[in-house]
Amino acid sequence: MRVIYSWLREWVDFDFSPERLAQVFESLGMGVEAIEKDGDEVIYDLEITPNRPDLLGVIGIAREISAYTGNPLKRTIDFELQTGEGIEVEIENPDDCPRYTASVVSGVSVRPSPDWLSRRLELSGIRSLNNIIDVSNYVLLEMGQPIHIFDRESVDRIVVRRARDGEKILTLDSVERELDHDILVIASSREPIAIAGVMGGELSGVRDTTKDVVVESAFFNPGVIRKGRKKLNINTESSYRFERKADIGIVHIAQSYTVKLLKEVCGGKDVSPMVDTNPDYRKGVYVSLDVDRINRLLGTDYSKQDIEETLERLGFEIQTDKVFVPTFRRDIELPEELSEEVARLKGYNTIRRRVRTVVNEVAVDENLTLRKFRYVLEGMGLNEVKSLSFMPSGFDPSVKEELALANPMWPDRTVMRTTLAYGMLKIAEHNLHRGRPYVRIFEVGRVFRPEEKTMLGVLVAGVFPRRWFAHEREMDFYDIKGIAEGMLVESGLEGYRFVEGERQIYEKGFSLDILVDGERIGDLGLLKQDIIEMDAFFTEVESEKLLKNFLKKSEFKGVNRFPFVKRDLSLIIPQGVENSTVIGIIREVGGFVEKVDVLDVYTGKGIPEGCRSITYRIHFRYPERTLRAEEVEEKIERILDKLKEIDVVLRQ
Amino acid sequence: MEISEVRRDFEREVLEVKSLEQLESLRIKYLGKKGIINELFKKLKELPPEEKPNFGKEVNSLRDFIKTLLEEKKKEIGTGRKRERIDLTLPGRFYSGGSIHPLSLIEDEIVDIFVGMGFSVVYGNEVETDYYNFTALNTPEDHPARDLHDTFYLKDGRLLRTHTSPVQIRVMEKKKPPLRIIAPGRVYRVDAFDPSHSPVFHQIEGLYVDRDVTLGDLFGTLEEFAKRVFSPDTEAMFIPSFFPFTEPSAEMKISCPFCGGEGCGVCQYTGWVEILGCGMVHRKILENLGYGDYTGFAFGMGVERIAMLKMGINDIRLFYENDLEFLEQFK
Numbered sequence: 001m002r003v004i005y006s007w008l009r010e011w012v013d014f015d016f017s018p019e020r021l022a023q024v025f026e027s028l029g030m031g032v033e034a035i036e037k038d039g040d041e042v043i044y045d046l047e048i049t050p051n052r053p054d055l056l057g058v059i060g061i062a063r064e065i066s067a068y069t070g071n072p073l074k075r076t077i078d079f080e081l082q083t084g085e086g087i088e089v090e091i092e093n094p095d096d097c098p099r100y101t102a103s104v105v106s107g108v109s110v111r112p113s114p115d116w117l118s119r120r121l122e123l124s125g126i127r128s129l130n131n132i133i134d135v136s137n138y139v140l141l142e143m144g145q146p147i148h149i150f151d152r153e154s155v156d157r158i159v160v161r162r163a164r165d166g167e168k169i170l171t172l173d174s175v176e177r178e179l180d181h182d183i184l185v186i187a188s189s190r191e192p193i194a195i196a197g198v199m200g201g202e203l204s205g206v207r208d209t210t211k212d213v214v215v216e217s218a219f220f221n222p223g224v225i226r227k228g229r230k231k232l233n234i235n236t237e238s239s240y241r242f243e244r245k246a247d248i249g250i251v252h253i254a255q256s257y258t259v260k261l262l263k264e265v266c267g268g269k270d271v272s273p274m275v276d277t278n279p280d281y282r283k284g285v286y287v288s289l290d291v292d293r294i295n296r297l298l299g300t301d302y303s304k305q306d307i308e309e310t311l312e313r314l315g316f317e318i319q320t321d322k323v324f325v326p327t328f329r330r331d332i333e334l335p336e337e338l339s340e341e342v343a344r345l346k347g348y349n350t351i352r353r354r355v356r357t358v359v360n361e362v363a364v365d366e367n368l369t370l371r372k373f374r375y376v377l378e379g380m381g382l383n384e385v386k387s388l389s390f391m392p393s394g395f396d397p398s399v400k401e402e403l404a405l406a407n408p409m410w411p412d413r414t415v416m417r418t419t420l421a422y423g424m425l426k427i428a429e430h431n432l433h434r435g436r437p438y439v440r441i442f443e444v445g446r447v448f449r450p451e452e453k454t455m456l457g458v459l460v461a462g463v464f465p466r467r468w469f470a471h472e473r474e475m476d477f478y479d480i481k482g483i484a485e486g487m488l489v490e491s492g493l494e495g496y497r498f499v500e501g502e503r504q505i506y507e508k509g510f511s512l513d514i515l516v517d518g519e520r521i522g523d524l525g526l527l528k529q530d531i532i533e534m535d536a537f538f539t540e541v542e543s544e545k546l547l548k549n550f551l552k553k554s555e556f557k558g559v560n561r562f563p564f565v566k567r568d569l570s571l572i573i574p575q576g577v578e579n580s581t582v583i584g585i586i587r588e589v590g591g592f593v594e595k596v597d598v599l600d601v602y603t604g605k606g607i608p609e610g611c612r613s614i615t616y617r618i619h620f621r622y623p624e625r626t627l628r629a630e631e632v633e634e635k636i637e638r639i640l641d642k643l644k645e646i647d648v649v650l651r652q
Numbered sequence: 653m654e655i656s657e658v659r660r661d662f663e664r665e666v667l668e669v670k671s672l673e674q675l676e677s678l679r680i681k682y683l684g685k686k687g688i689i690n691e692l693f694k695k696l697k698e699l700p701p702e703e704k705p706n707f708g709k710e711v712n713s714l715r716d717f718i719k720t721l722l723e724e725k726k727k728e729i730g731t732g733r734k735r736e737r738i739d740l741t742l743p744g745r746f747y748s749g750g751s752i753h754p755l756s757l758i759e760d761e762i763v764d765i766f767v768g769m770g771f772s773v774v775y776g777n778e779v780e781t782d783y784y785n786f787t788a789l790n791t792p793e794d795h796p797a798r799d800l801h802d803t804f805y806l807k808d809g810r811l812l813r814t815h816t817s818p819v820q821i822r823v824m825e826k827k828k829p830p831l832r833i834i835a836p837g838r839v840y841r842v843d844a845f846d847p848s849h850s851p852v853f854h855q856i857e858g859l860y861v862d863r864d865v866t867l868g869d870l871f872g873t874l875e876e877f878a879k880r881v882f883s884p885d886t887e888a889m890f891i892p893s894f895f896p897f898t899e900p901s902a903e904m905k906i907s908c909p910f911c912g913g914e915g916c917g918v919c920q921y922t923g924w925v926e927i928l929g930c931g932m933v934h935r936k937i938l939e940n941l942g943y944g945d946y947t948g949f950a951f952g953m954g955v956e957r958i959a960m961l962k963m964g965i966n967d968i969r970l971f972y973e974n975d976l977e978f979l980e981q982f983k
Contacts (some may be wrong), residue, residue: 027891050795222794300867300868344900367775371760383976402808403779403808405807430973439976440750515811
């Protein structure tokens with residue numbers, strides 16, 4: 001809402017500088033978006049909250065300044081039309097249109113507006129068209145009440161009714177619109193001539209040759225206007241006010257004021273009596289006044305008298321234990337809303353502030369867990385990222401049910417992510433394009449499968465560049481497996497294992513599922529993708545399952561003081577036998593094997609075609625005593641015997 | 653030969669020793685069978701009896717001194733492991749951590765402040781129903797306030813929450829007051845991706861419901877928050893506002909963290925910047941949940957907004973572009 005300083009001064013006295021006035025607006029709850037100067041004029045662009053339609057007119061803002069300063073409004077509309085028989089008005093349903101006034105002004109002549117009128121409109125952001133339309137807009141700006149003016153020739157009588165399905169109207173913006181029963185129209189005997197409260201019809205509008213006009217000032221049901229204009233996808237100054245609930249009490253005043261201006265500015269001569277379908281508009285709306293409750297909610301100790309005076313200044317009428325709510329403040333329905341009025345006028349910043357401290361419940365919450373684990377990942381050298389939550393449909397074939405957006409923002413990202421992989425790949429793409437040799441990133445975020453789960457994802461891709469102490473090395477499967485293993489160890493989970501996975505976001509044969517107690521908690525592998533040229537390796541784990549023991553206190557298990565006995569075995573392993581099988585046998589047969597390291601994997605010279613040589617270092621240890629060499633030798637013999645059964649032999 | 657002279661010579665010679673071999677010959681020169689110390693002991697015999705005790709003491713002490721210094725020198729030279737001079741200026745084999753996303757850093761900081769004041773952390777879902785996102789928050793179908801939220805809808809009729817406020821209802825449905833919670837999380841609005849808007853962003857919701865919670869409590873709590881998250885001399889100002897689910901409603905402004913209230917581009921020369929919306933939980937909401945005897949306050953703030961103000965970041969898209977050059981500035 002744009003409001004002009006000098007226009008406001010016509011309505012109420014105040015001695016604020018333009019800058020000080022801006023502060024007053026803010027303290028009353030009108031945000032100042034901008035202050036503009038144009039010649040001698042100062043214009044404010046105010047942000048009016050949707051509950052305050054009364055502030056969408058100069059008069060409403062003047063009332064607030066009046067309440068703030070205690071200076072009364074100094075203008076009144078000193079011209080009031082007589083009501084009586086006039087143009088025929090029929091209201092199909094008073095719920096849709098609780099009040100309608102109309103009068104006929106004859107003998108107007110359509111001309112450009114005088115300067116004072118066109119300048120005020122233009123400073124307020126409305127284009128000047130001709131004197132008749134400008135008058136209606138002027139009243140809208142000053143009173144906050146939308147006015148519509150018809151050419152008398154197209155209006156034999158006025159019917160306010162719902163449109164019939166399929167009815168059409170050509171609106172002022174030269175668009176033909178199809179109507180239906182959700183849309184309220186103003187009609188003549190023949191056809192709709194306006195979309196009520198939203199936009200007039202082109203054929204019934206004022207034109208250069210117009211002589212006699214019908215002035216409409218009405219109050220329409222806010223919900224009906226909103227529904228209709230949304231359906232038609234139009235938003236006008238008029239619908240904006242009606243759907244926020246205009247002032248039913250100003251309808252006839254605005255009507256009179258319009259007619260007065262039509263006479264003064266447009267040469268209007270004869271005026272018919274005003275038809276008013278609801279002169280009884282001032283139906284009582286009362287809100288109970290409970291001083292104690294107001295103080296309790298605000299944390300204040302205002303006296304009863306103080307509160308009553310404050311409310312009176314805002315236009316409320318005090319009646320012992322209740323207040324009458326003026327028609328322009330029908331946003332007020334509850335006692336709490338009165339407390340806001342009191343606090344607002346007293347000044348929010350005069351309320352004594354207090355901090356209460358209370359001991360909260362002891363809880364090991366998800367927040368603390370995730371936050372600490374983020375630092376574990378950070379410590380591994382990973383960079384945390386946050387990607388958007390949308391991905392292309394079909395990116396993750398492993399999830400059957402996708403949550404599709406009805407109104408996606410990007411045509412290629414139409415579903416909620418079921419994996420963090422897509423967003424992280426896009427981030428990898430960005431950074432690799434920017435010339436980074438590699439990325440190692442992690443994300444903590446929700447996926448939708450379709451139930452929401454918080455996942456931890458890690459993605460690595462690219463090449464570690466050469467250094468004076470290290471060769472250039474492309475990241476591979478074992479980088480991501482190592483990170484996953486690190487995460488599992490750090491999480492404190494015990495008894496995890498890997499089995500070959502099937503999840504279709506990975507290349508077949510290049511993925512593992514992570515199992516804990518037989519339950520799949522995540523997976524890892526080489527992504528099947530064409531977003532980046534390099535291989536991208538990814539792991540994704542359900543945080544709730546991974547981190548269920550993370551914050552539990554560690555248990556001391558004692559320190560084994562006896563030394564390890566270490567033995568290295570270089571084995572020749574035929575095709576088809578995997579490392580895990582060999583280690584399984586070593587552990588099973590070896591008895592007190594504490595650890596098996598893989599020292600070397602080798603193929604080539606000296607190794608039979610199709611075979612691999614793997615060197616293991618086996619750490620034997622017994623918890624109660626030092627192992628004797630011959631005990632270890634005996635175990636080694638038994639391991640080798642057992643391995644022979646699967647054709648694994650010692651390398652000579 | 654004077655004892656003090658011997659001492660001086662030794663001190664000088666020991667300084668010149670560079671290797672174990674030289675050290676050994678020095679040891680022989682002084683402590684060997686025919687060494688200087690033994691020569692001195694021989695001399696002892698020739699002295700008059702009254703000088704003997706004193707001279708003997710001094711020679712003994714000189715011998716101990718030489719022994720000690722030779723030991724130290726031996727340690728200094730090393731145990732014989734051969735070391736070559738290295739180029740100390742070559743770069744190290746670098747071990748370093750990664751980085752934490754700035755939004756996580758700020759969220760953690762905000763959460764800590766409220767946890768310190770007795771709030772507990774809860775989470776809500778990002779996919780919500782119309783009921784929890786709007787209707788239960790006193791924003792029925794035809795409410796114009798819905799225009800302020802351009803909503804992402806799912807094809808199944810649900811929606812992506814436009815704010816973290818549905819958590820208020822979810823929590824109050826499950827648990828009776830007294831309640832003090834904060835709920836960080838991701839929210840969504842159909843918004844152009846420009847320097848100040850993002851379709852995905854983060855909020856932190858706060859809710860405190862108990863008997864006799866007042867507007868003064870709300871203002872006090874948030875003022876304290878602002879001082880802790882920005883600086884102790886930050887000032888807080890509250891201006892009336894409107895949210896369908898609070899009454900009274902307010903917006904909090906703080907003295908501009910960049911210019912301290914002097915006026916600059918960030919605060920558009922007003923000295924104040926808006927950081928959050930808040931209010932007293934609407935009576936209708938409390939009554940619908942059966943908590944008519946209670947009062948409460950609620951607030952919601954944008955994490956990006958606070959991060960941008962606190963860290964001087966001028967484009968919200970930087971948070972979602974995830975350029976490593978940006979990310980690595982945050983630890």
